[in-house]
Amino acid sequence: MKKWFVFLLCAAGCAAVALSFAACGGGDEGGKTGDSHTVTCVSGEYYDLTSATKLAPEGTEVTVRAEPEPFVQIDGVFANGVGCEEGETGVYTFVMPDEDVTVTAETSAAPEIPTAEDGMYWVTAPASIAAAQEQSYGAVQEFEISFGADPVNNSIDTDGHMIYAEVFSTDETVIPAEAISGIRPGNDNVYAYSGSFTVDLSMLSAGTTTLVFTDTDNGRMITKNITVVSEGELFKGDVWTVEIAVDLSGIKAAYGDENFRLHVGDEEYLYGSAYPQYQNFDFTYPDSGDEVTYQVQFVKGQAFTVWVGYETINDYGVTVYMPFAIESGVGADDSIDFSEDGGKITLVLGAPEE
16 A cells, blocks of 8 residues: 555564564465464555454454545455445454455545645646547646645756655556646745646546645645546537737837747637636747747637737746737737637737736
């Protein structure tokens, strides 16, 4: 069993005592000893089954303890497939038959842990997501977490991912580890107040799993039970592609050395997504010409908001993008209705509003 918050330390002297018993799960190489039979407990990745009784004769009452991780619940404990009697929480008993016994458990996802100490909670975390045939911008689902009033050490690895925040899937046949990105911090300060990660929808299989997010800096955990459905079950609309061009000629003199971002946000779902998302494209002023273009996926019949901003750093050291006014007759807060597959929209920029 993987322990994420409980670390067990056994003194060296325990080893000598253990030699006189067969560990629960290891059994006794000799099998039966007289009229006694072995008790073998089979633990899982996220739960332990233990019993102080290793050998017992027929008719003996045997006690088994089940210790699951917080995101797993024990639905039943079984001795050779026969249900054990449940007593107080985590304690099960059975009467020893005239044969060796293997003790197993059936488990399921525990109720979600949506919040943790000091206000840590899920900001974006859909209950269902849809698998996609191939990876594309629209085939990535984003999840976001707020660390609340207790920020997390913002040390990052060489890929820019947080070292003191981790996420994993309890069933990797549904969401494999390689489908989950590292945690990106929400700011560049010494301590992060939020974080986010993405799930590659092209690597998923239908089923149910639990995403477990751990803050190892403060010893906190939140979970989200996720159902993955087959492609198209969550969203059945047509997906079109439109070219968005950004004409920067009107601002070259004043803003030619800035970093820019094209932001496209819909009001419902992107392709393969189960939660409102956005498409962002970061760029600098082009080396030649005054126009940059991008191919953008969108859902037929949905309305999108499109704006372009330039990069700046605010008083808190956070990178933000200040939106430009759009001189194409469409305001930055208005919606654009993409009316045909393969069409093109050009945004002609003037100076940002003062």
